[in-house]
Amino acid sequence: MKIQVKLFATLRLKLGVAGIEIEIDNPVTIMELLKLSSKKLKFDIIPELIEDGKIMVGTILLINGKNIFHAQKLETMITRECEVSVFPPAGGG
């Protein structure tokens, strides 16, 4: 199945990429998806989002617009085709 990974904010500016597609055969956790994304991007995005195994304050990870923080956090499973939005710590207005 195909997962659309969309990158935002400083990640988008740094990498010059708005998004990538990751193809998976079996369900993966969001953490695994971030690792697969890093591999494809040839850039480790995990330190930008996660510190000591925890989602950094301000980092937002969404599956179809729903924040994984209110599911199983980094262990949240991706079981079907979806859009994953990745925001490093951002800000307010």
Added chain:
Amino acid sequence: MSYHGKILRINLETKEIKTEELSKDLARMYIGGRGMGTKIFYDEVDAKVDALSPENKLIFATGALTATTAPTGGRYMVVTKSPLTSSIASSNSGGFFGHKLKSTGYDVLIFEKKAKKACYLYLDEEKAELRDATHLWGKDGHETTDILMEEVGEKTAKVACIGPAGENLSLISGIMNDKNRAAGRSGVGAVMGSKMLKAIVVSGRKKTLIDDKEAFKTAVKQRVKILKENGITGQGLPALGTKVLDNILNSIGAYPTRNFQKSQFEFVDEVSGEALVEKGYLVKNVACYACPIACGRLIELPQGKKGEGPEYEAGWSFGALCEVHDLNTITQANFLCNELGLDSISAGVTIATAMELYDRGYIKKEELEKGPELKFGNAEAILYYIKKMGQNQGIGKKLALGSYRLAESYGHPEYSMTVKKMEIPAYDPRGIQGHGLGYATNNRGGCHVRCYMISPEVLGAPEKLDPQELKDKPEWVKTLQDLTAVIDSSGLCLFTSFALGAPDYTELLNKATGFNYSVEEIMLTGERIWNLERQFNLKAGLTAADDTLPKRLLEDPIPAGPNKGHVHRLGELLPHYYEIRGWSKDGIPTNEKLKELSLL
């Protein structure tokens, strides 16, 4: 002690200007800025006053930490009665004007009555003079600032002024300082216009005295470090400014679109903060006085026009809310608002309201007098009607009164997305329940900066809350409202609160003022300020019925996206909010609560 201990009272009618002593007790009880300004206003002005009459007063109040080295310590607050909401108005601004205002040696300015002809106040450490401004009347804020800077001949002077919108008594006009910074909300520009006061020029070098200089220096250093190391204030905001939020709010389905008929905008990628950088419009970041964050944007458009902004709110109000996806036009719209002295949130929401009224056939084509059609998505209409609004011409006369009065004039106030007649900013409460409670109970109406629940409910700071969960939300809203009153009274920027908390503000205030507040006392002070504003509003005639949201947000579910099917559940939140506030079921502070807060 970080106050000069002086108030300047200016009677615009008699031209009498006198200096009064600022009481230490007042400073301790209300900190400064919003708190102190509100207390002075509450004691001196009848809440039933017509906001545009000479009997209304206009107060400029600096904070206890304004003009210190505390991070972001450069802000001032305008306090008056709002002609838009009839509630208390307090409108806050950054830039460098607040710093210079306090450097004149005065903490607070109080303007009374109405000048016989257009004037401006010149103020420095030695003199305070009301000078003729008839040559400035009709000029926009940028021209006014340039002329005044040349006239006073002091490079370090700073100017706050109104544009044509304030002169024309537009109820959504603001006061501009440093050209592009705005005390934008609540229609404070119209109050200044009604007094025939075009501008204030400040120049001074008087240092703010600090109670414990060394300890303050250390406390400041530690907080600057925290702000720089925080992901939001150290990375996100500097890199992308406030417009980093476009994609966030759109992705979670709480990005109001088409006058709140939808909550996602299909063209967000063309108007986002990322686009502003990618299109090459961003020249550099701009910082206010003593700010380590620097979220401001200096922008140059391909056609050569330079200016500041748009911020998230203005980019949204002229963008998604009007379904316009031309970032160049949106940016020009923001520039125009700065020049004309219009509140860019209220102006955009009002145009979106007009577009819905046009779409539904209530505004007729003939009324547009051959102007561009008020269709959603029509970029040309945005610039055209902002000008009409600012200059008070044609249908612009109706638009200049704001969204509520516009919709009401066609018999359909339900299409106005306002709270207490002030336009709601860029977060759909149906997708963020606590934030909606914040809107509904806000003392100045539809506003996001008196209780920024986006921080916990969306961004996860200081901790992540589920935006659809109701539990504990009234408690969070109360805490943030009280804490924000403290920050606003200190003269610091709300953005520091992404990284700092009540103990940080308490320490900074203690070292600067020597008051030795406890954290509990500081929070109680914030609560006192909130309740005093509430008391003013109740005296002005507002009731619990005004603590509400537009019918659309309470009854019409979001049609699609991650928040599909949700409405705002205000009825489940409000009674508990009143209860924990110590207010009656009718939203009236009990005598017991007022005594606890030393308000009775």
